[in-house]
Amino acid sequence: MAGGRVRVAIAGVGWAGTRHVEAIRELGRKLTVECLVDYDADFLREKSAELGVEKTYGSVDDAISDTNVDVIAICLPHRDHCEVAIAAAESGRHVLVEKPMATTVEEATRMIAAAGHAGVTLFVAENLPYTSMSATLRRMVESGDPIGEVVSASIVTGFRAEQYGYPGRRAWLSTPEAGGGGQWLLNGIHMIAQLRYVFGEIEDVYLRHHHSSRVDRTDVEATLTGTLTTAAGYSIALMQSHEVYLSGGLGGLTVFGD
Numbered sequence: 001m002a003g004g005r006v007r008v009a010i011a012g013v014g015w016a017g018t019r020h021v022e023a024i025r026e027l028g029r030k031l032t033v034e035c036l037v038d039y040d041a042d043f044l045r046e047k048s049a050e051l052g053v054e055k056t057y058g059s060v061d062d063a064i065s066d067t068n069v070d071v072i073a074i075c076l077p078h079r080d081h082c083e084v085a086i087a088a089a090e091s092g093r094h095v096l097v098e099k100p101m102a103t104t105v106e107e108a109t110r111m112i113a114a115a116g117h118a119g120v121t122l123f124v125a126e127n128l129p130y131t132s133m134s135a136t137l138r139r140m141v142e143s144g145d146p147i148g149e150v151v152s153a154s155i156v157t158g159f160r161a162e163q164y165g166y167p168g169r170r171a172w173l174s175t176p177e178a179g180g181g182g183q184w185l186l187n188g189i190h191m192i193a194q195l196r197y198v199f200g201e202i203e204d205v206y207l208r209h210h211h212s213s214r215v216d217r218t219d220v221e222a223t224l225t226g227t228l229t230t231a232a233g234y235s236i237a238l239m240q241s242h243e244v245y246l247s248g249g250l251g252g253l254t255v256f257g258d
């Protein structure tokens, strides 16, 4: 802390890292961006100028060695979340890690243990529970108003069908090597966070995933269907499909394809 402000190192200044800088500035009062970290030197220079942050590092280790850093915000490829979080925690830094927390349960467990051992905060930057939609759904489930006792739910969520991923420098997001999985780990995980916020802990999981043979990415999961049962007994049907449902003031529209 300096002048009452928590100093944050942004590790990875791509899409999410840039949003973190913007959000810290919007919050203003108690946080400040101490430095930017990215191993792509040209991109880092560009971002440093664009975002007006002078202090930069080419490796997370250098940011961890900087005694002016209180928090490491991990906005890196999924494969790096675990080791960077553990190194940051062991150095006494608090950790904010972008979703998905890790690529395996074993990694997530090690991260929690490291933070617990070091006595630092480990927080997963999962945004969906903070939306007004999540708050409204939770209120409806808790109060039974206006539809009475909720007994089940079904959720359909869309995805980028063209490639099951993103183009350009963000293509790593849905590769098994750097992303750890496909659409489900990348986008479906938001939905699980929202479900847990609305319905409580999930106790039982039945899921099937399928790999498409007709798109670029056949090596990662494409669509998923399944059922979750919560500890409170809610049964939730899940489907990640090639379909987006839009709801508007005058009606709804289901869109298939790209």
Ligand SMILES: NC(=O)c1ccc[n+]([C@@H]2O[C@H](COP(=O)([O-])OP(=O)(O)OC[C@H]3O[C@@H](n4cnc5c(N)ncnc54)[C@H](O)[C@@H]3O)[C@@H](O)[C@H]2O)c1
Pocket: 011, 012, 013, 014, 015, 016, 017, 037, 038, 039, 040, 043, 058, 059, 060, 074, 075, 076, 077, 078, 080, 098, 099, 100, 125, 126, 127, 169, 170, 173, 186
């Ligand atoms: N919460 C959300 O809604 C949301 C949205 C998008 C992405 N994300 C998450 O944010 C994280 C980052 O995704 P992104 O879309 O910003 O990716 P990105 O590719 O835009 O940014 C990642 C950056 O990390 C840098 N990098 C990669 N390996 C590095 C290393 N070892 N050391 C230093 N820099 C390194 C890359 O050069 C790149 O600039 C992921 O966990 C992703 O799932 C969350």
